Amino acid sequence: xxxLTDVMLPIVTLFLFATLWEFGVRWANIPAYxxxxxxxxxxxxxxxxxxxxxSWWFTLQITFGALLLACxxxxxxxxxxxLSPALxxxxxxxxxxxxxxxxxxxxxLILIYVDSTTAALLLCAWIVAFFPILSxxxxxxxxxxxxxxxxxxLYRASPWQRLKLLRAPSALPYFLAGLKISGGLSLIGAVTAxxxxxxxxxxxxxxSRILEASFRTETPKMFAALALLVLTGVLIFMLFTxxxxxxxxxxxxAEQLTDTGRTL
Amino acid sequence: MRHATAKPLVELSEVxxxxxxxxxxxxxxxxxxxxxxxxxxxxxxxxxxxxxxRMVAGLDSPSAGxxxxxxxxxxxxxxAFVFQEATLMPWASVFxxxxxxxxxxxxxxxxxxxxxxxxxxxVGLEDFASSFPSQLSGGMRxxxxxxxxxxxxxxxxxxxxxxxALDDFTRQKLNDDLLRWQQERAVxxxxxxxxxxxxxxxxxxxxxxxxxxxxIMHTLRINxxxxxxxxxxxxxxxxxxxxxxxxxxxRAMLTETSAQ
Numbered sequence: 106x107x108x109l110t111d112v113m114l115p116i117v118t119l120f121l122f123a124t125l126w127e128f129g130v131r132w133a134n135i136p137a138y139x140x141x142x143x144x145x146x147x148x149x150x151x152x153x154x155x156x157x158x159x160s161w162w163f164t165l166q167i168t169f170g171a172l173l174l175a176c177x178x179x180x181x182x183x184x185x186x187x188l189s190p191a192l193x194x195x196x197x198x199x200x201x202x203x204x205x206x207x208x209x210x211x212x213x214l215i216l217i218y219v220d221s222t223t224a225a226l227l228l229c230a231w232i233v234a235f236f237p238i239l240s241x242x243x244x245x246x247x248x249x250x251x252x253x254x255x256x257x258x259l260y261r262a263s264p265w266q267r268l269k270l271l272r273a274p275s276a277l278p279y280f281l282a283g284l285k286i287s288g289g290l291s292l293i294g295a296v297t298a299x300x301x302x303x304x305x306x307x308x309x310x311x312x313s314r315i316l317e318a319s320f321r322t323e324t325p326k327m328f329a330a331l332a333l334l335v336l337t338g339v340l341i342f343m344l345f346t347x348x349x350x351x352x353x354x355x356x357x358x359a360e361q362l363t364d365t366g367r368t369l
Numbered sequence: 370m371r372h373a374t375a376k377p378l379v380e381l382s383e384v385x386x387x388x389x390x391x392x393x394x395x396x397x398x399x400x401x402x403x404x405x406x407x408x409x410x411x412x413x414x415x416x417x418x419x420x421x422x423r424m425v426a427g428l429d430s431p432s433a434g435x436x437x438x439x440x441x442x443x444x445x446x447x448x449a450f451v452f453q454e455a456t457l458m459p460w461a462s463v464f465x466x467x468x469x470x471x472x473x474x475x476x477x478x479x480x481x482x483x484x485x486x487x488x489x490x491x492v493g494l495e496d497f498a499s500s501f502p503s504q505l506s507g508g509m510r511x512x513x514x515x516x517x518x519x520x521x522x523x524x525x526x527x528x529x530x531x532x533x534a535l536d537d538f539t540r541q542k543l544n545d546d547l548l549r550w551q552q553e554r555a556v557x558x559x560x561x562x563x564x565x566x567x568x569x570x571x572x573x574x575x576x577x578x579x580x581x582x583x584x585i586m587h588t589l590r591i592n593x594x595x596x597x598x599x600x601x602x603x604x605x606x607x608x609x610x611x612x613x614x615x616x617x618x619x620r621a622m623l624t625e626t627s628a629q
Binding site for chain 2 (some may be wrong): 155167255257258261262270275355356
């Protein structure tokens with residue numbers, strides 16, 4: 106019963122909000138180019154579906170491509186750091202530099218150096234998404250229970266056994282917490298980079314549709330593209346929350362750990 | 370009890386340990402544990418009991434003196450360690466936790482199955498093989514931890530205040546069971562506690578330690594045959610042993626205070 110309420114409450118709230126919006130716009134006679142009503146946005150979404158869907162697919166590819174690279178890179182580098190503290194000291198500051206530099210400021214440079222726009226967009230999204238995964242995985246690998254480490258030493262476990270059976274599972278909740286953040290960030294990275302690139306043409310994402318529509322004052326289309334972006338972000342968050350629940354369900358403490366955000 | 374010429378299983382000779390911070394944790398500790406013997410280190414917190422265990426396990430090395438123990442030879446699975454907490458892997462089932470030492474030896478799940486189930490049965494956890502640690506009570510978790518320690522048939526079992534966090538009822542039950550398992554397997558045990566009654570009930574020898582620096586102040590031999598029944602706990606002999614240890618412990622603490 107509680108679960109049903111949990112699901113229904115945000116949906117009902119959203120519906121009420123949309124209804125208020127719809128009637129508010131109609132009642133105040135606000136023109137569609139200033140603030141379109143939800144029904145107008147929905148209509149625009151249907152009319153422009155072909156171009157919006159293609160762009161959506163492109164944005165999804167960049168987002169998940171960057172996220173995949175961030176995961177593999179983050180895990181790999183975190184593992185290397187956990188094996189060699191000297192390498193961690195040498196290279197972690199570089200990761201911090203990548204994280205603190207605003208992506209909007211670096212994107213123009215990347216677009217100059219990288220020929221392919223798609224590759225440049227991937228790189229930008231990767232830079233934004235990479236750090237939370239790296240940082241959280243490094244923390245997770247370091248948080249391994251000391252007594253368990255001693256136990257593995259006592260039984261003379263090999264470094265590979267230690268990583269696979271002890272450190273990786275201990276780091277999993279931390280990694281998943283990082284993944285939840287990075288999922289949203291890689292979408293932001295993909296959109297921001299495309300905004301800077303100002304790309305036009307066939308191989309472009311939702312950000313380009315928003316820019317195009319803004320040049321033509323097609324406000325309903327801007328909102329339609331924006332709605333798709335919001336939907337993507339929410340779906341990514343829900344996907345990783347569910348993944349974290351599935352992987353950590355039997356391990357209650359860890360679920361609580363990531364849910365309270367103590368690892369962030 | 371020991372044969373005059375037999376070499377003890379574990380032997381510490383004039384061992385001292387100074388930490389990097391400069392603190393002298395142990396000073397001139399000499400002790401031995403024979404095969405199958407149950408020896409307890411009793412002392413206040415911070416007297417270096419755990420450090421002694423870690424040295425016997427090869428997890429720490431002495432600053433001076435010599436340590437002879439199975440863990441320091443090539444005899445890889447002869448030492449088992451039970452910590453203050455159950456120290457189970459929370460993401461793994463009870464079966465997987467108990468299987469761990471065998472798994473690290475390279476034994477597959479299939480090869481270990483009958484052994485792990487037999488061990489779980491002997492401690493009364495056979496119905497919980499697929500449960501996760503978070504689903505067990507503190508006492509059951511400790512049982513699983515001891516099962517994991519015994520799965521490799523070690524020669525020496527090192528236990529660092531394993532029942533300190535349990536309630537008295539569970540502690541007593543586990544003391545009875547531990548003694549039974551220890552006797553069945555004839556595994557030498559070096560047990561650390563600050564509970565006098567527990568020390569008397571379990572051990573053949575109790576070594577009383579003082580703190581800062583850790584030193585052995587007194588040795589008490591408990592000349593009671595095994596198996597020890599719960600009736601032993603309420604006997605006059607038991608109370609006399611407890612009294613003697615209590616006095617020794619008080620004296621150890623007094624020496625410590627006057628040394629400061």
